[in-house]
Amino acid sequence: MDAFYQSLHYRLAMGLQVLPDKPEENPDNTLHALWHAAAGQPRSVATAMQAALPPLADEARQNLRELVERRLAGEPLAYLTSRGHFMGLELLAGPDALIPRTETELLARACTELLQSALAHHPVRVIDVCTGSGNLAFAIAHHVPGAEVFGADISAEAIALATRNREHLGLSRVALRCGDLLAPFDAGFDGTVDLVVCSPPYILSTKVEQMAREISAHEPRLAFDGGPLGVSILLRLLEESPRLLRAGGWLAFEAGLGQGPAMHRRLERDSHYDEVRACTDERGDIRAILARRAPAQEHRT
Structure with a gap:
């Protein structure tokens, strides 16, 4: 991976706090999920590793940096990506409802x-x-x-x-x-x-x-x-x-x-x-x- 990816992965590895009720999240799939969201191809954390990372233009890279910082500040990943996963289904997610566990x-x-x-x-x-x-x-x-x-x-x-x-x-x-x-x-x-x-x-x-x-x-x-x-x-x-x-x-x-x-x-x-x-x-x-x-x-x- 390039230096950009490595720098963001390091930020997540050092600062990401994973709650017990969301044990599926980790620095790798979190970064992949946020990357796809920044590219306009949202995926849940459960499926984010299944597709190759798309290229990001400069604006999208800045968006990804901001998404990473918002995640580290405690915003739920599913709300940042607008996707959740449940029983094999990719769901739309948002702050109007609880994130499926x-x-x-x-x-x-x-x-x-x-x-x-x-x-x-x-x-x-x-x-x-x-x-x-x-x-x-x-x-x-x-x-x-x-x-x-x-x-x-x-x-x-x-x-x-x-x-x-x-x-x-x-x-x-x-x-x-x-x-x-x-x-x-x-x-x-x-x-x-x-x-x-x-x-x-x-x-x-x-x-x-x-x-x-x-x-x-x-x-x-x-x-x-x-x-x-x-x-x-x-x-x-x-x-x-x-x-x-x-x-x-x-x-x-x-x-x-x-x-x-x-x-x-x-x-x-x-x-x-x-x-x-x-x-x-x-x-x-x-x-x-x-x-x-x-x-x-x-x-x-």
Whole structure:
């Protein structure tokens, strides 16, 4: 590589701070991703190393220098490149929605496995709430082509980004709605849904200001503030989902570190569900939970 590349790589190697929730980033792929962005050929950090670096004119080189300095100052890489990556999909990214995390792929994989199995027997309907940029909804639609998929978010800005992603990915069959959690889905959905999935806000409100500035100063607070106990949205989800789920349908959601065991126990006591599964990460922490809706005759009031 030329001296220009080497000088920028050295800056990143010496100063880049990688957060635990974005372990895929390193000086090499960060520089490649920023280089492609400066060239007007944006790529996510996950795919930046797969293509040769394009030549840069003087103006683009100056733009790249500025992008490197902004990254070192704490701006999220996905926002600088306008690209994220999730379950094999290149997504548009921006400050209107949380950056999709690799850890959420644990939930996405579990959901696609459930749906692929169910699709062999009947058409499936999916609702993804707190959809953000739409990463879960689009991943499910991509990997389970026969699924009818809806995404919803309380943030109009997030839905606008998801709408752009829908066009970008060519997944026009995903329907997007703006509203508070499950409110956008009226009585016509009652008892017809095979999967309600959610990657909710789950950080305690008091801890938001203690988070790394790369997150708290740039990503939307609405997307990660889970209320005083961190489980406000999760508790509402548990209360509101049963009316929508058909017998044998599934509720699936991501949980924050330390929240999984208590949420698992709560669902095991909930007579709306007759099976509860926990998905653990490589460290053994419960990061996703799936619960199957019991038949009506088994539900105790």
